[in-house]
Amino acid sequence: MIRPEAYARLGQLAWVHAPPKEEAQDESRIGRYRIVARIGSGSAGEVFHALDPAGHAVAVKVLRRVRRGRRYQREVELLERLSEREGVVAFLEAGRCGRGPYIVLELAEGGSLRSRLQRDGPLAWQQAATLVHQVARSLGALHGDGIIHRDLKPENILLQGDGRPLLSDFGLAKDLGDEDGELTAAGFALGTIGYMAPELLDAQRELLGPWTDVFALGAVLFELIAGRPPFQGKTLNEAARSIREDAVPDLPGTPRALSEIIRRCLTKDARGRFADGGQLAAALAPLPPPDAENPLSHPPGGRTDD
Numbered sequence: 001m002i003r004p005e006a007y008a009r010l011g012q013l014a015w016v017h018a019p020p021k022e023e024a025q026d027e028s029r030i031g032r033y034r035i036v037a038r039i040g041s042g043s044a045g046e047v048f049h050a051l052d053p054a055g056h057a058v059a060v061k062v063l064r065r066v067r068r069g070r071r072y073q074r075e076v077e078l079l080e081r082l083s084e085r086e087g088v089v090a091f092l093e094a095g096r097c098g099r100g101p102y103i104v105l106e107l108a109e110g111g112s113l114r115s116r117l118q119r120d121g122p123l124a125w126q127q128a129a130t131l132v133h134q135v136a137r138s139l140g141a142l143h144g145d146g147i148i149h150r151d152l153k154p155e156n157i158l159l160q161g162d163g164r165p166l167l168s169d170f171g172l173a174k175d176l177g178d179e180d181g182e183l184t185a186a187g188f189a190l191g192t193i194g195y196m197a198p199e200l201l202d203a204q205r206e207l208l209g210p211w212t213d214v215f216a217l218g219a220v221l222f223e224l225i226a227g228r229p230p231f232q233g234k235t236l237n238e239a240a241r242s243i244r245e246d247a248v249p250d251l252p253g254t255p256r257a258l259s260e261i262i263r264r265c266l267t268k269d270a271r272g273r274f275a276d277g278g279q280l281a282a283a284l285a286p287l288p289p290p291d292a293e294n295p296l297s298h299p300p301g302g303r304t305d306d
Contacts, residue, residue: 030060031097033104040112042155044171045100049107058092059107062099063171071171072101078147078170079103087138089158089168108166110159113220117154121227125254126290128224133284135165136217140278142167143210146176150208152216153195154223176209193239194229195219198268201240210276217280218265218273225251230266244268258287 028035033050036057040047045063052058063072079091090106110116113131123131135157139149149156149167156169197215199207222230230248233239248266251259261283267273274280 029097030062030099030102031095033058033060035060040155044169052104057107059105060102061105062097062102064100075171075173076103078173078175079105082142082147082170085138085141087134087141087165087167089166105168106166108158108168109161110163112155113157113159113165113224114154116159117224117227123224124290125225125251125258126288128221129258129284129287130289131163131165131224132217132221133281133287135167135220136277136281136284138165138167138277139210139213139217140276140281143213143276143278147173148176148208148210149173149213149216150200151192151195152213152220153192154220155192157220174208193236194231194243196243197270198244199270201243207270209270211270211273213277214265214273214275214280215267215270217277218262221265222248222251222262225254230262255287258284 030048030050032053033048036049036051038046039049039059043064045061048060048062050058050060076091076094082088083091089108091103092106093104095102095104122128139152142149149170149172151169151172152167156167158166158168160166193201195216197212200212200215219230226249231239231242231246233242248263251262261280264283265273265280274283
C-alpha cells in the first residue's frame with residue numbers, strides 16, 4: 001500500500017519534470033521573466049539577469065537535470081524558510097518553463113565574491129576579515145537553527161550594491177533535524193574541492209556539522225587574502241590529498257591573531273575548529289575594520305602584531 005505522503009511526493013516530482021502545457025517557446029523569456037543577460041553557469045544550472053513584468057531586476061536560476069526533483073523541492077522549501085533572514089539572498093518565486101524548473105531571487109548588484117576576486121584581485125586582510133565576519137554572523141544564525149550549507153565558496157557568496165555579503169545556493173544545504181534530509185548516497189562526497197572539510201571530502205556524514213561550514217569559510221577567508229585557496233593540486237586527487245595532509249600556508253603581512261583564526265578554521269580535526277559560524281564571528285569581531293579612506297590598501301609595512 002502506498003502511503004498518502006508518497007503520492008504527494010510523486011506529484012511534486014511530476015510537476016518538476018513535466019513541461020508546462022501550452023507554453024509558447026520564447027528563448028528571450030523564462031516563464032514571465034524577460035532575460036537581460038546570462039550572469040553565469042555551473043554544475044547546478046544557469047543564472048540569468050532578468051526583468052519581471054513590472055520591470056524590476058531579478059536573478060533567475062534555471063536548474064540542470066542533476067538538481068531537479070526532490071533536491072529542487074528541498075532548496076525551494078529551505079529558501080522559503082530563510083528568505084527573511086539578514087545576510088541570505090531573498091527568495092521571490094519558483095516555477096517551471098520549457099527550460100526546466102527555475103528559482104527567482106533578488107539580484108545582487110555587486111555580483112559574486114568570485115567575480116569580485118577575478119576583477120580586483122586579493123583583498124586587504126582588514127577588508128577580508130570584515131566581509132567574512134558578516135558572512136559568519138549570518139551563517140551562525142543558520143547553524144543555530146540546525147542548518148548547514150555544505151557548499152560555501154566565493155561563487156556562493158553574493159555582494160549587494162553596498163558590498164554587504166549574501167549567502168546563496170542552498171542546493172546542497174542540510175537541515176540536521178530532518179531525518180529524511182539526506183539526498184546523497186552514503187560514501188559519495190558532495191561540495192566543491194578546495195573548500196571541503198576532510199569529513200565532507202570523505203563523505204563521513206556522521207561527522208558533519210556547523211564546523212564543516214567553518215572549514216569552508218576559513219578557506220574563503222584565506223583565498224580573499226592570498227588570491228588562491230589554501231589547498232590546491234593539479235588533479236582532484238592531489239587537491240584532496242592536500243586537504244587531508246598539508247599544513248595551512250603562511251600569509252605574510254597578516255596579523256598573528258588573524259592567522260591563528262584561519263588555522264583554527266582549517267584544522268583537519270573538526271573538534272579543533274570553531275564550533276559554528278557564531279563562534280567564528282566572535283573571534284573576528286575584535287580585529288580592526290578597513291581604513292575608511294582606503295579600504296582596499298594593505299597596512300604599511302605588512303603589520304604582524306596582534
